[in-house]
Amino acid sequence: MISQEKILERLFFYLNRLAPPGASIHPDIDLIQELGLDSVKVMDLVMELEDEFDLSIPLNILTDVHTPTQLAQAVFSLMEHADGVVR
Amino acid sequence: MALFDKFGKLAQERAALVQAGLNPFGTRIDEVFSPTEGRIGEWRVVLAGTNNYLGLTFDPECIEAARQALEHEGTGTTGSRMASGSYGSHVALEAELADFFGRRSAIVFSTGYLANLGVISTLAGPGDIVLLDADCHASIYDACKLGGAQVIRFRHNDVADLERRMLRLGEPARNALILVEGIYSMLGDQAPLKEIVEVKRRLGGYLLVDEAHSVGVLGAHGRGLAEELGVESDVDIVLGTFSKSLGAIGGFAVSHHPEMELLRYASRPYIFTASSSPSSIASVRAALRTMRARPELRERLWSNARRLYQGLAGLGYRVGPQPSPVVPVLLGSSEEGVAFWQRLVEHGVYVNLVPPLAAPGGQALVRCSVSAAHTPEQIDHIIQAFASLRASFDGVIAKA
Ligand SMILES: Cc1ncc(COP(=O)(O)O)c(C=O)c1O
Numbered sequence: 485m486i487s488q489e490k491i492l493e494r495l496f497f498y499l500n501r502l503a504p505p506g507a508s509i510h511p512d513i514d515l516i517q518e519l520g521l522d523s524v525k526v527m528d529l530v531m532e533l534e535d536e537f538d539l540s541i542p543l544n545i546l547t548d549v550h551t552p553t554q555l556a557q558a559v560f561s562l563m564e565h566a567d568g569v570v571r
Numbered sequence: 572m573a574l575f576d577k578f579g580k581l582a583q584e585r586a587a588l589v590q591a592g593l594n595p596f597g598t599r600i601d602e603v604f605s606p607t608e609g610r611i612g613e614w615r616v617v618l619a620g621t622n623n624y625l626g627l628t629f630d631p632e633c634i635e636a637a638r639q640a641l642e643h644e645g646t647g648t649t650g651s652r653m654a655s656g657s658y659g660s661h662v663a664l665e666a667e668l669a670d671f672f673g674r675r676s677a678i679v680f681s682t683g684y685l686a687n688l689g690v691i692s693t694l695a696g697p698g699d700i701v702l703l704d705a706d707c708h709a710s711i712y713d714a715c716k717l718g719g720a721q722v723i724r725f726r727h728n729d730v731a732d733l734e735r736r737m738l739r740l741g742e743p744a745r746n747a748l749i750l751v752e753g754i755y756s757m758l759g760d761q762a763p764l765k766e767i768v769e770v771k772r773r774l775g776g777y778l779l780v781d782e783a784h785s786v787g788v789l790g791a792h793g794r795g796l797a798e799e800l801g802v803e804s805d806v807d808i809v810l811g812t813f814s815k816s817l818g819a820i821g822g823f824a825v826s827h828h829p830e831m832e833l834l835r836y837a838s839r840p841y842i843f844t845a846s847s848s849p850s851s852i853a854s855v856r857a858a859l860r861t862m863r864a865r866p867e868l869r870e871r872l873w874s875n876a877r878r879l880y881q882g883l884a885g886l887g888y889r890v891g892p893q894p895s896p897v898v899p900v901l902l903g904s905s906e907e908g909v910a911f912w913q914r915l916v917e918h919g920v921y922v923n924l925v926p927p928l929a930a931p932g933g934q935a936l937v938r939c940s941v942s943a944a945h946t947p948e949q950i951d952h953i954i955q956a957f958a959s960l961r962a963s964f965d966g967v968i969a970k971a
Contacts, residue, residue: 527705527724534723540739542700542721 485563486537492556498532499552511553533559539566588905595912595924605629606818606944614916617949619939620923622815624896625787625868626944630861633818633854640853648849653835653842660852665823667859672794672809674825676832679852681844683783683812684710686822689840690808691750691779692718700747702736702776704728704762706755711781720748727755730766737774745775753785753796757925757938759897761785764796768805779808787816787862788896793869813851817858821847872896872943875950879941882954886961888968898939899925900957903967908935911964918956
């Protein structure tokens, strides 16, 4: 299985495309409050990650996700439980 | 952080955006003269920012029906249907809706927003899955949240993307609730419902279509996109509102599933709010009759819609993907959108300004909506107003 670091790396790839030009992105930045993404962009990011990792990522995880690190963690744990209700 | 501090950023943004002049996000319509004319401050305007698709808000029969209901049933029901009982007229409207849509069951809610909340949140709970089109209305998103189902979002009007997500889900997709709209409220485009139905036939799932903007607008009888495309029997639930073509307020869901009736005992947004006022229900019943009896209203609507769409496209504006009673015009930033909107009012035209967040694609847009009650001259007046702004907003339009 892919590592959490690798997930974060791919997440940064998509984040760079969505973030305002020149924004400095780091693993613990608050995506909405600090980076200034709107909620639609965050949902778009989730859609990209679903396709990148061929994984269903319910939007419900976003309730507890504020930073790239937290998003990577959430994706990682979905992968671990990929045989649950939502694969 | 104190309770109200969270609004600080919002207040700043709003203040910066609307420094002078009229506020597009808090417009006061001082007088309403007809379905298509009003006054905003010193400006008499053509109303092209409503959802009054058939222009029935001033229909004499609807007004008379509402007046009768006021006199005989009073101003309000003052209670929910579960606790305080259903007025006969509410029940009669449900029977009329079921008959109009050719469905077994119809439930009336107090608004369209509550209809989405009431149906979706009750059907799709924890352990269930919903698949929703990315451009779905806020009420659908909120309904998903309230229900607590797992929410998977697919790219707007992209059937291959829906299919990929269903395949990825595997077996559970067979029980998923697929959520789309007939006509999307911001871009005026239609769902590829035939193709979506095709995917559903192969992979399973239940299909709910929110026809808020397409009832009265599409289909030979005005039953919406599902009728227009001949796929009604594949649509499990049709959702709609009384606040657009039917010219009042309220919402409904119709279905061929007999179990839908049980929502009345399980759906919190049905149970814990008062039912619509009798006058609203009465005018909707009259509007439904008028809509059935006068298909020419729909023809007039479409003729106006095409006239506006072609007129604005001809001026070089970037309009929506297809002719529709909703004609969006893409602009640049929020500031440019506000300036453009204000100038339109000064030219005697009222439309909706949609800020980038609510607008798919992240650009500000002005959303024009057309009514059967517009005269061709009023449509030309709207086009004229856009024409006179064309030169001064050239840069903005080029960027869009
Ligand atoms: C697609 C859609 N669904 C539901 C609603 C809510 O309808 P209502 O105004 O009756 O609450 C709207 C209204 O804006 C809408 O556009």
